[in-house]
Amino acid sequence: MKRQKILIIDDEADVREMLAEIVSERYQAILAHDGFEGILLAKEKKPQTILLDISMPHVNGIEVCKAIRSDEKTKSILIIMLTALNDTEQRIQAFAAGADDYIAKPVHPEELLARIDSKLRRFKENANSTTDTTIKFSLKNSDFLDYERHRLNLKSGPVHLGAIEFRILTALLNKKGQVVKRNELLEHAWEKDSSSRALDPHINSLRKKLMPGPLQLKTVYGVGYSIIQTQDES
DSSP states (O other), X not given: OOOXXXXXXXXXXXXXXXHHHHHTTTSEEEEESSHHHXXXXXXXXXXXXXXXXXOOSSSOHHHHHXXXXXXXXXXXXXXXXXXXXXXXXXXXXXXXXXXSEEEESSOOHHHHHHHHHHHHHHHHHHHTSSSXXXXXXXXXXXXXXETTTTXXXXXXXXXXXXXXXXXXXXXHHHTTTOOEEHHHHHHHHHSSSOOGGGHHHHHHXXXXXXXXXXXXXXXXXXXXXXXXXXXXXX
């Protein structure tokens, strides 16, 4: 059975080798010594997961994450950020850039593997939730979600979403117009170890991307968010 690939981007050779040794139990490790090489290898090797150090010279992990998320070829790759600083503000920046998870160094091998396994399992469950790569939602039009490309396909054209924006949207659509609490969205998008403030930039970005289409993201102050249909595209 072909093993899934994990790209490790870290400027410290000993850290790269240590991480490679951990993940090689279950995955094929690919190593990059800086952010520039990491971006190139992400496009070339198409890994399922990236372990990305934040504090690197020349181009840091936040910038690398943004570059990967902005490229159609790499935007859906699972990204786990690593840093020696367990700082709340830095975690918020990482999640705002599009990170799927965040782990403080030193890394515990079993925890790292458990997080990778959990994230990949969830991604696979979403991708396999239908025999097609798309899943229709219960509205009166023919719009649908494309899990493979992380986009919302409307009659007016595709709306491309970041990985976290896509997970937020699916959580809202699954409730069919009901209000979803902030903590539910955080749990759906990141599972754990995420600050409530990390949600805000993704909500704002998703709201802008949906306008002026048939769907609107509504804020219910002090409670959460909902998706409503404002027009019929038929």
